[in-house]
Amino acid sequence: MAKPYRTSITSHQDGRIYVYGYDLINLAGTGSFTKAIYLILKGEMPDKNSEKMLDSMLAVAIDHGVEPASVVAARNIYSGGSPLQAAVAGGILALGEYHGGAIEGAMETFKKYEQAGVRSLMEDFAKSGLRVLGFGHRYYTSDPRTQKLIEISKELGFFGKYVKFAEKLEEEFSKGGKKLPLNIDGIFAALLLEMGFNPKTGKGFFIIARTPGLVAHVVEESLREKPVRRLSDKDIEYDGPRPRK
Numbered sequence: 001m002a003k004p005y006r007t008s009i010t011s012h013q014d015g016r017i018y019v020y021g022y023d024l025i026n027l028a029g030t031g032s033f034t035k036a037i038y039l040i041l042k043g044e045m046p047d048k049n050s051e052k053m054l055d056s057m058l059a060v061a062i063d064h065g066v067e068p069a070s071v072v073a074a075r076n077i078y079s080g081g082s083p084l085q086a087a088v089a090g091g092i093l094a095l096g097e098y099h100g101g102a103i104e105g106a107m108e109t110f111k112k113y114e115q116a117g118v119r120s121l122m123e124d125f126a127k128s129g130l131r132v133l134g135f136g137h138r139y140y141t142s143d144p145r146t147q148k149l150i151e152i153s154k155e156l157g158f159f160g161k162y163v164k165f166a167e168k169l170e171e172e173f174s175k176g177g178k179k180l181p182l183n184i185d186g187i188f189a190a191l192l193l194e195m196g197f198n199p200k201t202g203k204g205f206f207i208i209a210r211t212p213g214l215v216a217h218v219v220e221e222s223l224r225e226k227p228v229r230r231l232s233d234k235d236i237e238y239d240g241p242r243p244r245k
């Protein structure tokens with residue numbers, strides 16, 4: 001009879017830890033954290049270029065200031081008196097479809113339409129009224145993180161069909177009224193497909209990249225700010241009923 005938990009990720013044998021058959025201890029001193037992340041999410045070791053590409057992606061996504069919803073959530077949770085782990089987890093919960101959580105969907109979209117072409121995607125999305133995941137940004141009209149990752153992808157051999165397709169889409173969007181740049185989720189999606197990752201890993205990569213940033217913000221909150229954050233009147237516009245009986 002099958003046992004209740006099945007896994008092909010990690011095993012223990014003779015007091016040693018094997019991840020997909022590789023002795024984990026041997027990664028210390030010979031590999032990087034990025035190499036271990038690649039191994040655990042792909043099931044195989046990266047070559048030098050894959051390691052460098054993924055490392056560049058994780059590095060540029062580590063933080064984006066105090067403004068994003070996830071950081072505001074994490075800092076507020078901490079300031080209410082909850083511990084660091086609750087605050088960081090709360091920040092991660094804010095990584096939804098509009099903020100860091102669009103990678104899986106963008107990967108599925110690119111896979112579906114790369115063959116069918118840009119026109120077909122534009123028509124389908126225009127009909128459905130849905131937003132094309134991986135495009136648009138509140139702050140950028142051209143995302144410098146995306147531009148840098150595309151540059152690196154050309155050097156390392158990852159400027160393949162998905163990155164080209166994403167670039168074509170960005171170009172198509174630039175013809176419309178509102179410029180919708182290929183954002184960090186979109187370029188992650190294209191590059192993860194180039195590297196052969198399953199779309200199910202997509203959201204995980206953003207969580208992995210952004211968690212150190214969230215920890216830094218929560219630690220800063222703990223060292224600099226007093227409890228408890230509270231909005232002031234100048235931040236609030238009340239437009240409900242006036243006091244009444």
Ligand SMILES: CC(C)(COP(=O)(O)OP(=O)(O)OC[C@H]1O[C@@H](n2cnc3c(N)ncnc32)[C@H](O)[C@@H]1OP(=O)(O)O)[C@@H](O)C(=O)NCCC(=O)NCCS
Nearest residue numbers: 097098099100102131132133134135136137138178183185
């Ligand atoms: C990231 C995002 C929330 C930024 O939004 P924004 O720049 O503030 O834009 P708004 O939400 O004000 O939308 C403005 C208009 O652009 C449209 N728009 C924005 N992003 C769009 C997208 N990806 N696809 C299609 N239309 C989009 C909106 O529908 C809206 O149209 P309308 O004026 O006709 O109603 C938005 O671009 C988005 O939802 N992108 C898709 C999800 C995504 O990629 N998330 C990861 C972000 S890193």
